[in-house]
Amino acid sequence: MADSIRRAMQDIDLGFHDAPISLPVEVVRQAAEENRFILIGRPVMPRKQNLRALIATMPRNWGLEGLVRGRIIEGRRFQFVFPSEEAMDTVVRRGPWAFADRMLVLQRWTPLMDMAMLNFIPFWVQIRGIPFQFMNRDVILHIAREVGQYIQMDYNEEAGSRLEFVRVRLNWNIGQPLRFQRHFQFTPGVNTLLRFHFERLRGFCESCGMLTHDSGACLIHNGGQGNDGDDDSEDDAPENDAPGEQG
Incomplete structure (x- = not known):
């Protein structure tokens, strides 16, 4: 509390009206x-x-x-x-x-x-299950835009009929849950299940698909015990160095 008060005292505008320094x-x-x-x-x-x-x-x-x-x-x-x-x-x-x-x-x-970009991670996503008779760039583009924020596509028209999947790069909003399967209708009334594989994906909540917390902090899984979010009270506290892992 005392530290917070001392920091707040230095937020007052003493010096604001002084001449600028070049x-x-x-x-x-x-x-x-x-x-x-x-x-x-x-x-x-x-x-x-x-x-x-x-x-x-x-x-x-x-x-x-x-x-x-x-x-x-x-x-x-x-x-x-x-x-x-x-x-x-x-x-x-x-x-x-x-x-x-x-x-x-x-x-x-x-x-x-635009600092809002710090809510997005660019993923390469493999799309599996598109029927070959509907495989072209326009179909892939429409699917990609329904799934996330489209960036680019890795698709060869000539090799399309021989691929197990196509790849698109999406800016994924970390405020949205991951989705690995979705039904699409290429023919009205007929559902086709497409599967999505996020390349280089690590660590997400297996209960709800969010990237911002583990299953132990998930409201769906256990009522949200624990918290993986920010804690402003720790902003000025020293951090203990700890080894990390890279995916």
């Missing part, structure tokens, strides 16, 4: 140059994913230890600063990523970034 142009330019290539992210289960361990571990998992700098920022979020766009794009292409067996939200940061 920083040297070259200093600002150099700082902007060093921070051009940034990924910003957040854990989907903050209580299970230690931020200090996360920023120490992920560069090693990417094979970029000593080249990528990680830092914890406000709101239980983190950033990784890359030496080049190529290195950053390689990490993005190899994603999505997990830490401590739970998924991470990881998006490219820009000064004008």
